[in-house]
Amino acid sequence: MNKECQECGAEIKIPDDSLVGEIVTCPDCGADFEIANKTQNSVDLKPAESVGEDWGQ
Amino acid sequence: MVELCVLYDKVRFEEKSIYNKALEKGLVIRMMDSRKVSITTESERNEFALGDVILQRSVSHFRGLYLTACLESLDFLVINGFKVGEICGNKLLTSLCLARNNIPTPRTSFAFSAEAALRVIHSKGFPVVLKPVIGSWGRGVYPLRDKETSNMIIETREENDNPLSRIYYLQEMVKRPSRDLRCIVVGNEIVAAIYRYSPDDEWRTNVARGGKAESAPITSELEDITLRAAYAVGGGVLGVDLMEDDRRGLVVHEINNTVEFRGASSVSSRDIPGAIIDYSVDFAKK
Numbered sequence: 401m402n403k404e405c406q407e408c409g410a411e412i413k414i415p416d417d418s419l420v421g422e423i424v425t426c427p428d429c430g431a432d433f434e435i436a437n438k439t440q441n442s443v444d445l446k447p448a449e450s451v452g453e454d455w456g457q
Numbered sequence: 458m459v460e461l462c463v464l465y466d467k468v469r470f471e472e473k474s475i476y477n478k479a480l481e482k483g484l485v486i487r488m489m490d491s492r493k494v495s496i497t498t499e500s501e502r503n504e505f506a507l508g509d510v511i512l513q514r515s516v517s518h519f520r521g522l523y524l525t526a527c528l529e530s531l532d533f534l535v536i537n538g539f540k541v542g543e544i545c546g547n548k549l550l551t552s553l554c555l556a557r558n559n560i561p562t563p564r565t566s567f568a569f570s571a572e573a574a575l576r577v578i579h580s581k582g583f584p585v586v587l588k589p590v591i592g593s594w595g596r597g598v599y600p601l602r603d604k605e606t607s608n609m610i611i612e613t614r615e616e617n618d619n620p621l622s623r624i625y626y627l628q629e630m631v632k633r634p635s636r637d638l639r640c641i642v643v644g645n646e647i648v649a650a651i652y653r654y655s656p657d658d659e660w661r662t663n664v665a666r667g668g669k670a671e672s673a674p675i676t677s678e679l680e681d682i683t684l685r686a687a688y689a690v691g692g693g694v695l696g697v698d699l700m701e702d703d704r705r706g707l708v709v710h711e712i713n714n715t716v717e718f719r720g721a722s723s724v725s726s727r728d729i730p731g732a733i734i735d736y737s738v739d740f741a742k743k
Contacts, residue, residue, distance in 0.1 A: 417477075419468050419472075419473055419476065419488065420468070420488070420490075421465050421466075421467060421468035421472070421488065421490060422467075422468040422473065423467060423468075434467070448467075449466070449467070452517050453589075453591070453592055453596075453619065454517055454518040454519050454520075454546075454591050454592065455516045455517055455518070455593065455594075456516060456592075456593035456594045456717070
């Protein structure tokens with residue numbers, strides 16, 4: 401399934417095994433989006449949360 | 458049957474592999490976005506469908522830590538628990554804990570004002586490594602090699618709005634090969650050990666910074682110091698990071714309570730997510 405990038409309009413490929421909460425990146429502009437909802441026929445994206453100072457290990 | 462829950466705020470390789478492995482094992486597992494959970498002082502455990510044991514995997518340290526405190530107050534089992542997260546998520550508390558338990562660790566000084574930090578830097582001599590008390594992926598870690606640069610970086614830290622910026626964690630620069638070690642500890646066992654090599658133009662070894670992973674042998678010395686360090690902070694599912702000091706041998710410099718293991722999985726023959734799930738199921742049964 402493909403989704404249109406909300407920033408630049410390019411096509412973002414959504415892998416079949418992706419889960420809600422995963423981040424996908426636009427191959428053209430590099431913008432990150434979080435998979436907000438996913439059903440068999442549709443996927444909703446929202447802008448990914450920006451990296452916080454307390455992120456990661 | 459034990460039901461598992463993964464608390465996440467960003468699904469990475471680790472959360473996805475834990476989820477998929479649990480399904481493969483025929484277990485019930487749910488993914489819960491930690492940003493969507495809210496709890497009150499009147500909350501009851503049965504209001505939350507979070508299973509029997511929760512794997513706290515939030516990428517945001519404070520979100521994960523305080524949500525764990527709330528969940529433990531409702532008697533949920535959380536891996537790792539609040540106390541473990543509180544120590545491991547804070548380099549100052551980790552260093553104090555390691556030192557108190559006689560676990561070899563780099564010599565580290567703590568200062569609580571710019572003036573005191575500069576006094577420590579000038580008295581210790583260069584180089585010295587300045588690290589943020591909270592933070593990861595090597596961000597904000599500076600090798601200080603001269604007085605002028607040190608003054609400028611301390612000044613920058615003073616101007617930062619984050620109060621933790623004014624807590625200064627100054628560590629000796631350990632003389633080591635261009636690599637460190639990460640051991641993935643699950644309960645009483647090291648399930649994988651890797652060397653992390655710095656990229657060519659970088660001295661930090663974090664895989665997030667392009668560091669290369671390579672399988673490392675689990676020697677008896679490595680096993681002893683790693684497991685002692687893991688027990689010292691409370692145990693659980695942990696990433697213990699060590700350096701090979703030229704003179705002292707292995708020293709533990711960091712312990713991660715929401716350990717990332719993508720690099721380790723790529724070079725290890727062990728099933729890391731499988732080991733985490735087995736441990737979690739056993740933990741729930743105890």
